[in-house]
Amino acid sequence: MTEPRDPAEEKPIRVGVIGCGQFMSRQHIQTIARNPRLVLQHLAAREEEEVRRVGDRYRAKRCTTQWEDVVADPDVNVLVVGVVPRLHREIAVAAIEHGKPVYVEKPLAETTRECREIADLARRRGVPVAVGFNRRFAPATDLLHRAFRNAGAPVSVTYRITDDDRVRPPAQNWKRQCRLLIEVVHIFDLLAYLLAAEPVAIYAAESRFNDASVVIEYDNGSRATILSSSYGSLAQPKEHLTAVFDHSAVEMTDFVEFRAYGLPDCPALERFAGRPYDDCDNSHVDAFAERGLEALLAMRERYHRAMQEAGVLTDSSNPESWRRASLLLGNPPLPQINYAPDKGWGRALEVFCLAAAAGSTPPNASAMDGHRATVCAEAARRSIETGQPVTIDRSFDVT
Numbered sequence: 001m002t003e004p005r006d007p008a009e010e011k012p013i014r015v016g017v018i019g020c021g022q023f024m025s026r027q028h029i030q031t032i033a034r035n036p037r038l039v040l041q042h043l044a045a046r047e048e049e050e051v052r053r054v055g056d057r058y059r060a061k062r063c064t065t066q067w068e069d070v071v072a073d074p075d076v077n078v079l080v081v082g083v084v085p086r087l088h089r090e091i092a093v094a095a096i097e098h099g100k101p102v103y104v105e106k107p108l109a110e111t112t113r114e115c116r117e118i119a120d121l122a123r124r125r126g127v128p129v130a131v132g133f134n135r136r137f138a139p140a141t142d143l144l145h146r147a148f149r150n151a152g153a154p155v156s157v158t159y160r161i162t163d164d165d166r167v168r169p170p171a172q173n174w175k176r177q178c179r180l181l182i183e184v185v186h187i188f189d190l191l192a193y194l195l196a197a198e199p200v201a202i203y204a205a206e207s208r209f210n211d212a213s214v215v216i217e218y219d220n221g222s223r224a225t226i227l228s229s230s231y232g233s234l235a236q237p238k239e240h241l242t243a244v245f246d247h248s249a250v251e252m253t254d255f256v257e258f259r260a261y262g263l264p265d266c267p268a269l270e271r272f273a274g275r276p277y278d279d280c281d282n283s284h285v286d287a288f289a290e291r292g293l294e295a296l297l298a299m300r301e302r303y304h305r306a307m308q309e310a311g312v313l314t315d316s317s318n319p320e321s322w323r324r325a326s327l328l329l330g331n332p333p334l335p336q337i338n339y340a341p342d343k344g345w346g347r348a349l350e351v352f353c354l355a356a357a358a359g360s361t362p363p364n365a366s367a368m369d370g371h372r373a374t375v376c377a378e379a380a381r382r383s384i385e386t387g388q389p390v391t392i393d394r395s396f397d398v399t
């Protein structure tokens with residue numbers, strides 16, 4: 001006999017989305033469109049043409065160029081925000097003041113003071129705030145999490161996260177600012193989550209701007225070294241983790257392949273399917289599940305070659321280069337290469353929306369987690385500038 005369904009559980013969840021740029025239109029808006037419980041109720045972007053184009057494609061009930069309309073819309077149950085980080089604080093505060101659960105893309109805000117303000121306000125008002133640290137929800141992270149839990153402390157970790165910044169079109173120039181804040185916050189969060197520990201000191205040095213090594217000490221004796229660079233190659237996997245436990249170890253490459261060494265409770269090798277995208281060649285989804293890293297490397301090589309031959313890597317401001325690139329990427333095209341693995345974007349948002357609608361505490365990274373990550377970014381920047389290690393106290397004040 002099947003259990004009778006609680007009708008409240010089946011009620012549609014009406015989502016308001018602020019921002020529909022290159023990330024939001026591929027990730028959160030496609031997640032909402034695919035999930036039968038989620039309705040794209042109200043969509044905002046700065047330009048009328050952009051919000052109409054994305055809104056029509058994904059059947060938004062309402063569209064606006066004023067984000068305040070989405071926050072104030074009484075039909076919106078949950079908000080998702082992903083615009084330029086400069087605006088995150090103002091929108092998050094408005095959402096909390098309207099009592100709306102809000103999922104804010106990373107970074108939560110540009111400064112630790114702003115993050116703290118959001119976290120304090122959310123706690124006082126009892127409004128759930130999540131930060132888009134999606135890697136916590138990647139299938140590969142489930143295995144990492146299990147390995148870290150079983151191993152105990154201390155752990156020594158290295159994490160490489162590299163991009164080729166030459167590939168950014170002019171509209172994405174804001175992403176060339178400090179990588180520690182724009183990108184590495186993901187890793188500051190992931191490491192604190194896996195290690196179940198708080199950072200207590202950071203030392204960082206840069207060979208040139210956005211080419212940094214960061215060493216973090218944790219309160220359980222663990223230590224992590226992050227290599228973060230904008231001078232990487234598209235042909236190389238973007239991310240790689242190695243963790244050394246007590247005569248055992250794990251490695252994870254780009255959320256596509258996981259390996260364990262000397263850990264009887266973990267599979268020695270696991271591969272993970274890629275993430276599919278609308279209007280794209282999605283052959284990578286099964287290829288990653290079947291051939292793992294080998295398939296990722298082949299896809300990256302093809303993507304890199306297309307960008308190089310099209311001239312994007314020599315001049316990403318030339319629309320003609322992008323037109324040539326789209327021809328070389330095929331019809332339908334390969335998806336954006338960094339989005340090919342499943343880094344947990346869909347699951348993170350779905351889990352948040354369902355928990356917020358049910359009135360329970362979402363298991364996502366919280367505003368305080370967002371604050372911690374921004375504290376780490378700020379501490380690393382200060383260490384680079386002073387040449388000295390920077391300590392972080394228990395209240396996340398950098399001293």
Ligand SMILES: NC(=O)c1ccc[n+]([C@@H]2O[C@H](COP(=O)([O-])OP(=O)(O)OC[C@H]3O[C@@H](n4cnc5c(N)ncnc54)[C@H](O)[C@@H]3O)[C@@H](O)[C@H]2O)c1
Binds near residue numbers: 019023047067085182
């Ligand atoms: N979690 C991840 O893996 C990941 C990856 C990439 C980007 N992101 C984050 O997602 C967010 C958006 O990134 P993107 O790549 O879509 O950026 P983008 O530059 O492509 O788009 C920015 C969007 O913000 C909108 N916008 C700007 N000012 C606005 C305003 N005043 N009112 C309403 N809308 C406004 C623009 O219209 C556009 O839709 C950023 O916070 C970024 O850090 C997260």
